[in-house]
Amino acid sequence: MKAILNTGRTVPQGEAVEHKASPTYRAVVSVCYMNPVDLMELGITEGAHVAVTSRTGRIVLTTWTSEGVSRGEIFVPLGPYANHIIAPETHATGMPDFKGETVDIVPTDEPVKDVGSLMEEIGGLRYDH
């Protein structure tokens, strides 16, 4: 299914933002909020995983129902998961398209990665002391 990716703040994201290596942070920013009808169309229920692919990357997220999200859109809290698939192009403004990336969504059984793994995929080395 094609959709437009919207990102933004949530209170749980803000509460966990200074604990980036914690399971809580991973849980609250790796969520894909979707309209219930879109979830139905994908043939899955809330809590199932989806692989979201953009021009620049692919990420596995946990779905969550949100009546407030329009059909054809998904909302992912700002953070390393959303940014794994957002293109760095800024159209000469300095600002990437954090709200408006076109993505493709398919159900998957793959697990959600932790933040350390995402950072290692882009050349980092986790610090977990």
Added chain:
Amino acid sequence: MIIKDVVCPFCGCLCDDLDVEVEGQKVIKVQNGCALAEAKFTGSGRLPAPIRRTPTGWDDVSYDDAIRETAEILVAADRPLLYGWSSTHGDAQSMGVHIAELIGGVIDNTSTVCHGPSILAIQEVGHPGCTLGQVKNRADVIVYWGCNPTEAHPRHMSRYTTFATGFFVPEAQKDRTVIVVDTRRTESAEIADEFIRIERGGDYEVLSALRAIVRGKGNVVPKMVAGVSREQLFRVAEICKKAKFGAIFFGLGLTMSAGKYKNVRNAIELTDELNRHTKFTISPLRGHGNVYGSNEVFTWITGYPYAVDFSRGIAFYNPGETTAVDILRRGECDAALIVASDPGAHFPHAAAAHLAKIPTVLIDPHMTATTPLCRIQIPCTIAGIDAEGTAYRMDGVPIRYRKVITSSYPDDADILKKIHDRIREVQGS
């Protein structure tokens, strides 16, 4: 011990009425603050000592060695990038600008991925703004456009707008009309008297339609504009024109969506139009506690609010070229100093990946998503918790952060001063 009237350093509201209970050198309770404030003050997860990346893991390193190596990395670089600055106080920000000037680097702050486009719009058409005190005491019509204060600035509505009683608005909920404009039906939208739901990317059109109606040219407006009915647009324009004092607050829904700074420009011009009928103001809802301060400090030293490039020996500013994401995505910088921010979490990874390819130094109290990307991390105090200093609220009012506990960490301004002095020594100046 309970410390009264503490300033919360988390978001741009900088609420200055918190009661913080301290036991020993630990905050155990926060009163008056929102959930974000409580998490900020009682949080753990601080990096105990400076660390240095080795080929296979991480070593502890002394502050002196970490500072010396940072200075060497920065001096050796041809095009260093200094980025962040919004979660610390003015002294650290100012020291950052001095280092950038000394090494001919580029210095940028987090407004680059936040309200940078709003600044570009303000530079084009000005800023008819006011302080939050004016809004609290006078505004009877509030518009939240492309923002969700319930989640991002949880006390904005209770301190200044929807639920706040003011001198000329004694019964907040009865006297104030709240309009929310968004593509999502957010919790803020649920509270609104009028919710305008627009199609994604439709902000510019809806703003233009409202401008036309307020101008008396409503006959050009079609039946539907980006998912919004003509009737609703006329109704909202009428509410705004009849306001005694209107205040628009806008968020990243305008700056990050298609059109970016042109959306904000259109919103400012709508405000201009409304001022032909009544008093109307417009202001961005700034995110990080002291992001406004980073714009102030950069401007009073360099003349520019963000994305300042000293490589020519003078301050040069060209957002889109000298902005951090662009410099990283082009793989242009050959060293980076990141202070009080987390580009590992908040930049597109295709850009942030460059930080792992170059020597990157992070000065931050916490282990963040930038930690795995850096070569050295130096932990420091948290401005507003174990360090005092000046911050600017989202409306430009400077507020002094208080120190509520004492820790053994050095202040980031002191770490930066040592790096600055060491650079001068190495440069022989």
